[in-house]
Amino acid sequence: MSDLPDEKRLSRGRPWSLVALLIFLLALMADLAWHIAPELLERRHYQLALDLPSPVELASLPMATRFDFPIGTEHGTLAYNAQPFTTNSHLGDDLNGIGGENSDLGDPVFAVADGRVLFAREGGPGWGKIVIVLHAYRENGLRNYVQSYYAHLETILVRPGELLRRGQQIGTVGTGGGKYLAHLHFEMREFVTPFVGAGYRKETRGWLNPEEFLRAHRGAPDEDVGRPQVE
Ligand SMILES: [Zn+2]
Structure with missing residues (x-):
């Protein structure tokens, strides 16, 4: 001292x-x-895609009453999760067709619920084409917002600002510009602003377990088949 x-x-x-x-x-x-x-x-x-949704836009979002899986059947069968949320600090699920390898290349990717497209374009190296959709849904009597995030797409079939119905095709499964075997990198996020970000991080605050969220918000009996099956 x-x-x-x-x-x-x-x-x-x-x-x-x-x-x-x-x-x-x-x-x-x-x-x-x-x-x-x-x-x-x-x-x-890309002003439209990166703008914060206005209160009017948020209020005018249709209320999503149920959520489906984005590839395979709406119940999540005919697809498997090759790298689940938080495995290797992964911020999403890597969804594949059950045929493995590149058998799912070009398969349809569907909007998981009613919502509005916030972002639909090339996401940069490692990402390929990305679509981000904002959904409003009710939980415990409150209006909540959640994003579904679809990456490595081969094609994009929707535009920013477009209103989507659940089960509407938004694009096709891709390889992230030839970087991976075909699969869908799928995230669910609690943000209202669209941004690309990183695919891997230890800190997961703001990210939801996609498969868990979908299963908890199915809002439909498993035998209720609402969209055509993928061959
Ligand atoms: Zn991934």
Whole structure:
């Protein structure tokens, strides 16, 4: 311990803590700029997709009364989950046709519920084409919002702003631009703003377990077949 009176010790320490604080703030700003810049620069080109939905748009969203699985049958059969949520810090489910390998390439991908397309375009390296749909649904008497997120698509059949019905085809299963064996990377998110983000992260706050969410919000008996089966 130092023998210096408290006051002296403090004044001695202060310049260093100020420098440390300055370095920290500079690093923080540089880091923020580094991460936000791509979104800000792209914003001009894709304004519609990246805009925050207005309160009117949110209020006008149709209420989704039930949720279906996005590929295979609406009950989740004829599809399997090759990399479930949180496995290897995965933020979604990797859904495949039961034929394996590339047998599901070009298979239809369906909107899991009524909603509005927020985002439909190329998502960048590793992502391929992405569609993000915003849904309103009721839980415990409250109106909630949830996003369904479909990635690695081969084709996109919908446009930002378009209203979708449950079971409507939004695109086809792809390989993320030839990067993977064909599969659908599928996420459910609690955000209302559309963004691409990362496919893997330890911190999962804001992300839901997709398969669990769909099973909990089926709102339909399992024998109720509402859409054509995939061959
Ligand atoms: Zn994935």
